[in-house]
Amino acid sequence: MALNRIDDQMKFRTRAIHVGNAPDPQTGAVVQPIHPATTFIQPGAGEWGKFDYSRSGNPTRSAVQETLASLEGGCGALAFSSGMAATHCATMLLKSGEHIVAGQDIYGGSYRLFHKVCNQAGIEVTLADLQDLNSLDAAIRPTTRMIWLESIGNPRLTVPDLPAIIQLAQARSLLVAVDNTFASPALLRPLELGADIVMHSATKSLGGHSDCLAGVLAVREKSLLDKLYFIQNATGAVLSPFDAFLLGRGLKTLELRVHEQCRTALRIAQCLESHPMVTRVLYPGLTSHPDHQRATELLNGGFGSIITFEAKCDFETTRRIVKSTKLFGLAVSLGAAESLIEQPATMSHASYDAAARVKAGITDSLIRLSIGLEDFDDLSADLDQALRGGN
Amino acid sequence: MKIKQSPNSTVVSGEPKSVRQGTSTISVHAGESRSKPSDAITDSIVCSSTYTFQDTQSIIDFIEEKQPREEYGRYGNPNEKVVEAKLAALDGGEDAIVFSSGMAAIVGLLMAKLSAGDEIVFFDQCYHRSREFCYKHLARFGVVTHQVKTGDFAAMEAAMNDRTKLLVSESPTNPHLTCIDLEQFVALGKSHNVETLIDATLATPFNLRPLDYEVDYVLHSATKYLGGHNDLLAGSITGSKPQLESIRTLRGIMGGINSPHNLYLLQRGLKTFELRMQRHNENGQAIAEFLENHPRIERVYYPGLASHPSHEIAKRTMRGFGGLVTFLVRNADWRQTADVIDRVKIPRIGPSLGGVESLIEQPLVMSYYQQTPENRQKFGIDDNMIRMACGIENADDLIEDLRQALDQ
Numbered sequence: 109m110a111l112n113r114i115d116d117q118m119k120f121r122t123r124a125i126h127v128g129n130a131p132d133p134q135t136g137a138v139v140q141p142i143h144p145a146t147t148f149i150q151p152g153a154g155e156w157g158k159f160d161y162s163r164s165g166n167p168t169r170s171a172v173q174e175t176l177a178s179l180e181g182g183c184g185a186l187a188f189s190s191g192m193a194a195t196h197c198a199t200m201l202l203k204s205g206e207h208i209v210a211g212q213d214i215y216g217g218s219y220r221l222f223h224k225v226c227n228q229a230g231i232e233v234t235l236a237d238l239q240d241l242n243s244l245d246a247a248i249r250p251t252t253r254m255i256w257l258e259s260i261g262n263p264r265l266t267v268p269d270l271p272a273i274i275q276l277a278q279a280r281s282l283l284v285a286v287d288n289t290f291a292s293p294a295l296l297r298p299l300e301l302g303a304d305i306v307m308h309s310a311t312k313s314l315g316g317h318s319d320c321l322a323g324v325l326a327v328r329e330k331s332l333l334d335k336l337y338f339i340q341n342a343t344g345a346v347l348s349p350f351d352a353f354l355l356g357r358g359l360k361t362l363e364l365r366v367h368e369q370c371r372t373a374l375r376i377a378q379c380l381e382s383h384p385m386v387t388r389v390l391y392p393g394l395t396s397h398p399d400h401q402r403a404t405e406l407l408n409g410g411f412g413s414i415i416t417f418e419a420k421c422d423f424e425t426t427r428r429i430v431k432s433t434k435l436f437g438l439a440v441s442l443g444a445a446e447s448l449i450e451q452p453a454t455m456s457h458a459s460y461d462a463a464a465r466v467k468a469g470i471t472d473s474l475i476r477l478s479i480g481l482e483d484f485d486d487l488s489a490d491l492d493q494a495l496r497g498g499n
Numbered sequence: 500m501k502i503k504q505s506p507n508s509t510v511v512s513g514e515p516k517s518v519r520q521g522t523s524t525i526s527v528h529a530g531e532s533r534s535k536p537s538d539a540i541t542d543s544i545v546c547s548s549t550y551t552f553q554d555t556q557s558i559i560d561f562i563e564e565k566q567p568r569e570e571y572g573r574y575g576n577p578n579e580k581v582v583e584a585k586l587a588a589l590d591g592g593e594d595a596i597v598f599s600s601g602m603a604a605i606v607g608l609l610m611a612k613l614s615a616g617d618e619i620v621f622f623d624q625c626y627h628r629s630r631e632f633c634y635k636h637l638a639r640f641g642v643v644t645h646q647v648k649t650g651d652f653a654a655m656e657a658a659m660n661d662r663t664k665l666l667v668s669e670s671p672t673n674p675h676l677t678c679i680d681l682e683q684f685v686a687l688g689k690s691h692n693v694e695t696l697i698d699a700t701l702a703t704p705f706n707l708r709p710l711d712y713e714v715d716y717v718l719h720s721a722t723k724y725l726g727g728h729n730d731l732l733a734g735s736i737t738g739s740k741p742q743l744e745s746i747r748t749l750r751g752i753m754g755g756i757n758s759p760h761n762l763y764l765l766q767r768g769l770k771t772f773e774l775r776m777q778r779h780n781e782n783g784q785a786i787a788e789f790l791e792n793h794p795r796i797e798r799v800y801y802p803g804l805a806s807h808p809s810h811e812i813a814k815r816t817m818r819g820f821g822g823l824v825t826f827l828v829r830n831a832d833w834r835q836t837a838d839v840i841d842r843v844k845i846p847r848i849g850p851s852l853g854g855v856e857s858l859i860e861q862p863l864v865m866s867y868y869q870q871t872p873e874n875r876q877k878f879g880i881d882d883n884m885i886r887m888a889c890g891i892e893n894a895d896d897l898i899e900d901l902r903q904a905l906d907q
Contacts, residue, residue: 119893364774445770483521
């Protein structure tokens with residue numbers, strides 16, 4: 109039986125369904141079995157089969173890694189128990205005394221990892237304004253090994269000039285690691301632009317159903333993949349077989365979900381922009397966004413499902429607004445079927461120091477929306493009632 | 500595509516005030532509580548086989564229907580209640596019952612509603628296992644089945660008598676995709692005071708809502724488009740609460756209930772229901788049009804084509820026509836037809852339909868291999884017939900694949 113008859117010439121959506129999902133040779137099952145086994149019988153002492161121990165490799169995890177590598181255009185991918193586990197694995201490529209330059213507009217959890225965990229291992233971090241290549245250049249030291257950035261920043265939704273940053277990094281022999289969580293490979297594939305590593309919190313749009321925590325590193329070159337695999341196997345934060353199954357199942361509708369969310373998000377952003385209770389909307393799909401032009405060039409067919417806006421009110425009223433929606437759930441996370449709302453200052457970015465929050469533009473009245481799969485009409489009506497009632 | 504009847508909004512049951520919401524809002528939220536245990540965003544999977552009581556009085560309160568709650572897993576579970584409410588909302592029905600498979604659902608309904616001496620009239624294009632159950636098993640319990648030509652209402656009426664209890668049809672039918680004029684179907688039932696059942700598996704509530712036409716019962720094999728990922732078996736019946744009550748009671752005795760894990764996957768599948776259906780409809784239409792213009796194709800059955808006998812009914816009553824496309828290969832015997840199937844690269848060869856992965860099969864081989872040629876001819880299963888269940892892959896990839904399989 110042909111195990112995998114789908115070549116890489118197939119379109120994105122076809123690959124999302126078929127690559128890494130070859131029919132099960134034993135049963136013909138159209139969906140791969142879930143292999144909960146922790147260990148595998150070996151052909152002989154000192155002889156190793158394809159799988160030996162589940163931390164080192166598991167068929168269900170391998171299958172989803174194959175799909176992820178194909179979708180990101182990498183030579184391979186590794187699946188982790190969470191996005192932070194994946195990020196941590198990437199930082200462990202560095203030695204004590206080496207240095208990371210990271211974007212200013214990054215997830216609070218990455219900020220915390222860099223400043224409160226990696227620093228203890230002697231790894232130094234500088235945050236730079238990636239919108240300004242001179243500032244990035246100035247932050248690079250002789251010990252710098254890696255540039256860490258988000259392809260769409262969080263929460264201000266900046267879209268850095270990825271090709272220019274990659275060019276700069278390659279000239280200095282630096283690794284470029286891109287957190288592609290907000291964009292997803294449906295909109296942007298940094299490895300194809302020359303980035304070395306793509307990180308995903310696959311908990312978000314890749315899983316897409318708010319029901320599995322997962323992280324991914326997709327890698328451009330085999331030698332780097334081997335190093336990361338070594339670290340993953342040595343440290344052990346691997347994705348469970350059950351979650352690998354759910355992640356693979358979610359990937360099959362990734363493109364449909366992301367494009368639908370982008371369409372709805374653009375319309376919601378446009379509504380908010382003309383709403384009397386809103387002072388400012390940050391969405392890369394709006395012409396008012398400083399990076400709109402670049403986002404149009406870089407992102408394929410949409411601008412993501414996250415909208416950040418500033419309400420015309422104080423801290424307490426903002427808290428009331430985020431509590432008074434009926435469809436949007438008050439929760440962190442994003443990229444799900446269910447729409448979510450949150451206040452970055454007290455929720456997703458609470459792990460920033462107060463001063464860093466101000467510097468990153470995270471004000472008290474900032475609200476972040478994650479647009480789900482519900483109807484636009486239902487979502488806009490819900491936001492409108494919350495904004496009007498919240499005043 | 501011009502569709503008159505647009506089943507894209509409904510009333511979410513269980514809301515204090517009736518709120519009309521879009522299909523995708525229903526499929527994401529309907530039936531789910533806003534505040535869940537541990538404040539989780541998704542429903543938990545409640546695996547418990549039995550449910551305990553605080554004290555003897557709470558058992559008595561439950562039996563006296565003062566306190567609705569779970570009792571024992573065979574009578575229902577919390578995951579099932581969510582899915583049932585979602586399916587009821589999508590179909591625009593008052594209630595839904597979920598079973599362990601589509602066959603368990605239709606058998607559950609027939610066993611609950613029919614007694615020895617009763618008769619049913621069934622349009623003849625249908626899933627072969629439904630037919631088999633009626634002729635081989637219902638017959639053993641003294642229930643008589645009459646099958647008449649699909650869409651022939653005069654023949655259906657002629658087969659009815661004062662023992663007739665139920666009129667049954669699929670719409671669209673499998674594999675010929677004939678669409679039934681539901682107004683006529685329901686009118687015939689009502690005029691004789693006989694209940695009606697439509698198996699709308701191939702339509703789904705996205706494309707057609709038979710309850711809007713006052714059909715009594717709607718059956719779905721939820722294994723197909725509703726689950727949508729080729730990874731669970733489930734069946735459902737939607738209708739009014741009083742009419743479904745006896746079916747629910749009998750299910751508790753016969754035991755064809757679905758499992759909490761499976762129901763969670765079904766609920767998860769429903770979150771992308773509208774997106775998937777839009778794509779299945781687009782792919783079905785694109786593949787049907789491609790095949791109709793291909794010189795090696797003798798005939799295509801797809802209700803979205805003007806050449807299909809049901810095109811007018813389908814256009815009038817459906818929002819889209821689904822992912823199933825049936826076609827005949829020109830001047831091909833069964834083996835030459837099988838060769839086409841063996842050459843495709845993307846669709847997997849197998850029964851079933853409605854999942855994200857495309858599937859392809861030859862009805863002669865897959866479902867009618869052990870039947871006599873006469874029987875095959877009677878059910879319109881031609882030697883050169885192929886049934887393709889379009890998934891949600893890119894249509895261009897599917898068309899290219901079919902082209903290379905046909906051109907070799």
